[in-house]
Amino acid sequence: MSRAVEPAMSRDRFERGLLKVLRPVVIAFLFLITGFPFLYMVMLSVRDIQELILDPGSLWPRAFTLDTYENVLTRQGFLVFLKNSAIVSVASVAITLLISIPGAYAVARLRFFGRRQVHFLFLAVYLFPAIVLAIPLFVFFTMIGLRGSLIGLVLVYIAQTVPVTVYMLRNYFETVPQSVEEAAAIDGCTRLSTIWRVVLPLSKPALMATGLYAFMIAWNEFLFALLFLVERRESWTVSLGLSQLAGSIEIPTTVLMAGSVVLTLPIVIVFFAGERLLTEGLTAGAEKG
Amino acid sequence: MSPRTLRQQEGRAGLVLISPTLIITLVVVVLPLLWAIMLAFQDVRLINIRQVGLFGNYTLENFAYVVSEPGFWSSLVNTLVYTVAGTGLSIAIGLVTALALRDRFKGRTIVRASILIPYVAPVVAVAFLWETMLNPQYGIVNTWLDEPIAFLSQAQGEFLGIQVPVALLTVIAFEAWRYFPFAFLFILARLQALPSELDEAAVVDGATPTQRFRYVIMPQLWRIIALLAVLRFVFTFTKFDDVYLLTGGGAGTEVVSVRVYNFLTARDDIGASAAQSIVLAVFLVVFLIVYLRFFAGGEREQGR
Numbered sequence: 159m160s161r162a163v164e165p166a167m168s169r170d171r172f173e174r175g176l177l178k179v180l181r182p183v184v185i186a187f188l189f190l191i192t193g194f195p196f197l198y199m200v201m202l203s204v205r206d207i208q209e210l211i212l213d214p215g216s217l218w219p220r221a222f223t224l225d226t227y228e229n230v231l232t233r234q235g236f237l238v239f240l241k242n243s244a245i246v247s248v249a250s251v252a253i254t255l256l257i258s259i260p261g262a263y264a265v266a267r268l269r270f271f272g273r274r275q276v277h278f279l280f281l282a283v284y285l286f287p288a289i290v291l292a293i294p295l296f297v298f299f300t301m302i303g304l305r306g307s308l309i310g311l312v313l314v315y316i317a318q319t320v321p322v323t324v325y326m327l328r329n330y331f332e333t334v335p336q337s338v339e340e341a342a343a344i345d346g347c348t349r350l351s352t353i354w355r356v357v358l359p360l361s362k363p364a365l366m367a368t369g370l371y372a373f374m375i376a377w378n379e380f381l382f383a384l385l386f387l388v389e390r391r392e393s394w395t396v397s398l399g400l401s402q403l404a405g406s407i408e409i410p411t412t413v414l415m416a417g418s419v420v421l422t423l424p425i426v427i428v429f430f431a432g433e434r435l436l437t438e439g440l441t442a443g444a445e446k447g
Numbered sequence: 448m449s450p451r452t453l454r455q456q457e458g459r460a461g462l463v464l465i466s467p468t469l470i471i472t473l474v475v476v477v478l479p480l481l482w483a484i485m486l487a488f489q490d491v492r493l494i495n496i497r498q499v500g501l502f503g504n505y506t507l508e509n510f511a512y513v514v515s516e517p518g519f520w521s522s523l524v525n526t527l528v529y530t531v532a533g534t535g536l537s538i539a540i541g542l543v544t545a546l547a548l549r550d551r552f553k554g555r556t557i558v559r560a561s562i563l564i565p566y567v568a569p570v571v572a573v574a575f576l577w578e579t580m581l582n583p584q585y586g587i588v589n590t591w592l593d594e595p596i597a598f599l600s601q602a603q604g605e606f607l608g609i610q611v612p613v614a615l616l617t618v619i620a621f622e623a624w625r626y627f628p629f630a631f632l633f634i635l636a637r638l639q640a641l642p643s644e645l646d647e648a649a650v651v652d653g654a655t656p657t658q659r660f661r662y663v664i665m666p667q668l669w670r671i672i673a674l675l676a677v678l679r680f681v682f683t684f685t686k687f688d689d690v691y692l693l694t695g696g697g698a699g700t701e702v703v704s705v706r707v708y709n710f711l712t713a714r715d716d717i718g719a720s721a722a723q724s725i726v727l728a729v730f731l732v733v734f735l736i737v738y739l740r741f742f743a744g745g746e747r748e749q750g751r
Contacts, residue, residue: 170655177656184547185558191624193561196568198587199576215590261468269454270461279469283476285678287685287731289704290724294479294486297496297717317475320468349460378569380688385712397571401692404575411579418572429567430560 196422203227203419207410226416234409236420238392239399243377246308246395250315250376251369258320258368262327263353267339280321288318288381296385306390311383315376323368330364331357370432377425396421487721496717509722513710518701523730525615526684526702533622534679538672540623541630546660548631549638566628574692577621602699614698618690622683630675637671638664680738684731703727 198217202210203226205219230236265276295314296305304310334357342356358365383398394402400417403409488505513519548559565573580586581598589595596604596613604613641664649659687704690696696705704727710720 170653173656181547184543185552188544188547189558189561192565192628195573195576195580196561196564198580199572202579210585214585214587217587257467257471260464264461264464268457268461268464270458270465273461276465276469279472283472285681286476286480287681287704287724287728289685289687289707290483290728291476291479293707293711293717293721293724294482295475296711297486297491297493298479298482300493301496313471313475317471320471324468374567380569380571380692397569400575401571404571404578411585414575415579418575422568422572425569426564426567429563433560433563 199415199418199422202412203415205412207412210412226410226413227420229413230417230420234399234403234413234417235391235394236396236399236417239394239396240420242308242393243395243397246311246315247373247376249308249312250319251372253312253316254319254323254372255365255369257316258323258327259353259358259365261320261324262331263357265324266328266331267336277325280325283318283321284325292381292385295382299386305386306393308387308393311386311395312376314382314386315372315379319372319375323372326368326371327361327364330361334360366432370428373428374425377428483721484725486717487725489718491717491721493715493717509718510726513706513719513723513726518706522701522703522706525700526704526727527734529615529619529622529690529700529702530680530683532619533626533683534676536619536623537626537679538630538675540627541632541675542634542668542672544627544631545634545638546664548635562631563628565625570625570688571692573625574621574689577693581617599694600698612699614694614700618693618700621689621693622686625689626679626683630679633671633675634668637668641667677735677738681731681735684734685727703730 201217201219204222204224206221206223206225209216209220231240264270265273291314295310299305299310338356338360339352342352347355378397379395380397380401383395384401387393387395387398388402396417400414400421403417404414487509488507490504490506490508544562548555548562578599580588581596583589583595583597583600586595588598598617599614601613602615603610605611645663645667646659649663654662685704686702687708690700690702691705691708694700696702696709703723707720707724707727710716710723714720
């Protein structure tokens with residue numbers, strides 16, 4: 159008996175031992191490949207370009223400077239880009255919520271004609287390649303003169319997020335007990351005031367997650383910003399601004415790194431502020447990226 | 448009031464509440480899609496767009512043109528290689544990450560946060576970061592190497608005596624790096640929802656860690672991995688940003704979506720651009736069908 163078990167035990171012990179060593183190594187490696195580049199980004203952004211050219215291998219800057227940030231924000235116009243990105247993102251979030259709340263409520267609660275088919279439409283929009291839509295939208299906005307304006311961009315972002323946010327919100331609304339709503343109805347609430355006074359206060363986490371999702375899409379998006387805004391510098395978003403200036407030789411790389419930090423920091427802060435909510439929503443609703 | 452009218456009221460309220468959603472998807476997604484299909488069959492440029500009517504002059508010329516243009520087939524192959532490799536790698540690394548981070552350890556929160564950043568950060572910022580780090584003159588990665596490698600502008604290079612497509616591999620690595628957190632999130636969520644009884648029973652039965660992974664955990668993860676594979680395949684196949692920002696489609700990394708963009712902007716050929724994008728979408732559907740067939744077959748073979 160002990161003979162039969164022995165080799166299996168030793169294999170078990172061997173594997174456990176190996177994993178005990180391997181696991182920290184894997185974790186350290188993952189931490190390194192994800193954390194290091196962003197640490198490097200910050201480190202590059204606070205030094206002078208001369209330092210980078212003379213000593214490209216150094217991690218820690220010899221002389222800290224914040225001139226790079228001043229340069230990128232004022233001279234390169236990133237303050238304006240930040241304002242544009244903020245307008246686009248906030249408008250997208252607000253309108254997305256405004257549209258998807260009633261939509262999600264209808265799908266969750268009300269029996270209407272075509273309710274079953276709506277899911278198919280959402281899935282199709284979610285999986286649909288943006289590059290195919292880019293062409294007609296580019297042509298259309300050119301024709302009606304909306305190219306270069308932020309309104310067109312907001313419209314596109316809303317259309318791309320609404321199907322997903324309706325889905326995310328619907329899942330949450332379905333967990334709100336129907337009896338609470340019925341009680342509100344008996345107390346004289348109309349349908350809209352039931353949504354406003356009962357369903358929404360109960361759904362705050364889902365609303366936060368949905369808002370975050372819409373914000374992420376709008377803040378990070380590149381293709382449509384490039385197609386619609388590239389000819390009007392004063393309308394550039396931060397993403398577009400960085401991508402356009404990255405090609406120029408006159409602007410030092412360290413200044414552009416400061417621009418990258420300016421672009422990355424808001425979204426990272428927003429993400430980790432509401433991370434738990436968002437990842438739950440994401441893995442339930444799945445994100446497009 | 449009879450119940451029937453209540454029901455009708457409900458139906459009407461439902462339609463009213465869903466209508467903003469439907470209208471915006473209709474106007475910004477469905478109608479443009481139909482228009483894209485029409486444009487693909489017309490000879491349109493930005494200059495003559497106003498003269499092109501709804502019902503005039505449909506032709507297959509654009510399709511013949513884009514398919515016979517030099518570089519079309521190679522870009523299709525690039526797209527496929529990029530998509531399959533990027534999808535596969537990101538899921539594989541995501542799986543390993545999820546397994547490694549499954550159990551608590553000191554500092555898990557910060558490691559987890561760090562792992563999510565590549566996925567959360569804007570693509571323009573991370574692409575620029577990679578470009579800088581891989582730069583042959585002052586990139587930090589090249590200071591670690593004996594001989595600098597032009598990761599993003601060199602089509603072919605020799606590695607251990609074999610020819611490798613350097614830039615394409617770099618772009619694939621970028622894809623894997625940026626999207627493994629996505630796979631990680633999904634797989635971890637599934638892992639944490641697994642009932643622990645099965646795993647515990649396997650431990651009692653004397654199963655080793657690899658045996659438990661192979662026979663207990665993996666069978667419960669196949670579904671989520673299959674879903675991830677479809678999602679990532681669809682998104683990566685038509686992805687434009689990453690390749691465009693890293694290489695601009697040069698050095699043997701041109702994917703079809705970059706061609707669509709070039710037809711549209713550099714050549715100002717709307718018809719050809721639309722046709723190219725439709726061809727891309729059709730190939731996507733074909734590959735998806737093949738994949739689903741293959742996978743459905745695979746699942747049956749595993750048999751239960």
